[in-house]
Amino acid sequence: MKLNTDFYTQDATIVAEKLLGKILVRVHDNGETQRYRITETEAYMGAEDKACHASKGRTPRTEVMFAEGGRVYVYLIYGMYWMLNVVTGELNHPQAVLIRAIDKIVGSGKVGRELKIDKSFYGESLTGSARIWIEDAPDEVIFETAPRVGIDYAGDEWKNKPWRFISKR
DNA sequence: CCAGTGATCAGG
DNA sequence: CTGATCACTGGA
Numbered sequence: 001m002k003l004n005t006d007f008y009t010q011d012a013t014i015v016a017e018k019l020l021g022k023i024l025v026r027v028h029d030n031g032e033t034q035r036y037r038i039t040e041t042e043a044y045m046g047a048e049d050k051a052c053h054a055s056k057g058r059t060p061r062t063e064v065m066f067a068e069g070g071r072v073y074v075y076l077i078y079g080m081y082w083m084l085n086v087v088t089g090e091l092n093h094p095q096a097v098l099i100r101a102i103d104k105i106v107g108s109g110k111v112g113r114e115l116k117i118d119k120s121f122y123g124e125s126l127t128g129s130a131r132i133w134i135e136d137a138p139d140e141v142i143f144e145t146a147p148r149v150g151i152d153y154a155g156d157e158w159k160n161k162p163w164r165f166i167s168k169r
Numbered sequence: 170c171c172a173g174t175g176a177t178c179a180g181g
Numbered sequence: 182c183t184g185a186t187c188a189c190t191g192g193a
């Protein structure tokens with residue numbers, strides 16, 4: 001069953017944890033369907049969080065994070081990799097969860113490449129799209145937490161938050 | 170270690 | 182317009 005708006009409007013730290021073990025579904029134009037279990041996520045927690053893009057203010061790129069949870073936030077990094085994020089939280093609470101790994105595809109850049117994510121997914125509704133959504137899964141998940149990756153610029157307080165969630169089998 | 174690669178944003 | 186920066190990966 002597709003995860004609904006009630007799920008996505010929770011805080012990013014909650015959603016990031018609960019997304020572990022859930023099924024990410026991607027349907028291509030030719031009908032080919034990919035299904036992957038989400039195995040690693042990171043939470044970005046709003047305007048306060050120096051590691052969150054939205055802490056730099058409301059810009060065309062960060063705009064979608066201010067929407068109610070349940071949309072896709074994508075951006076290109078280093079001119080090569082599309083980062084796939086899920087917008088979470090209530091309206092005007094700019095939060096998102098980065099999908100870092102799905103099954104054997106470990107690495108946020110590889111995830112975007114594997115699923116053929118591009119700019120056209122910016123703002124896509126995860127509750128209403130026919131080409132990308134996430135389904136609930138009953139599996140119990142064992143996970144550990146760790147600091148987030150690649151955010152040295154954020155300062156110690158935010159850099160050290162254990163907001164990376166890694167599924168252990 | 171570091172090159173590749175291009176959108177994005179603040180500043181003139 | 183310019184130039185710095187970047188939630189990364191892959192190859193030396």
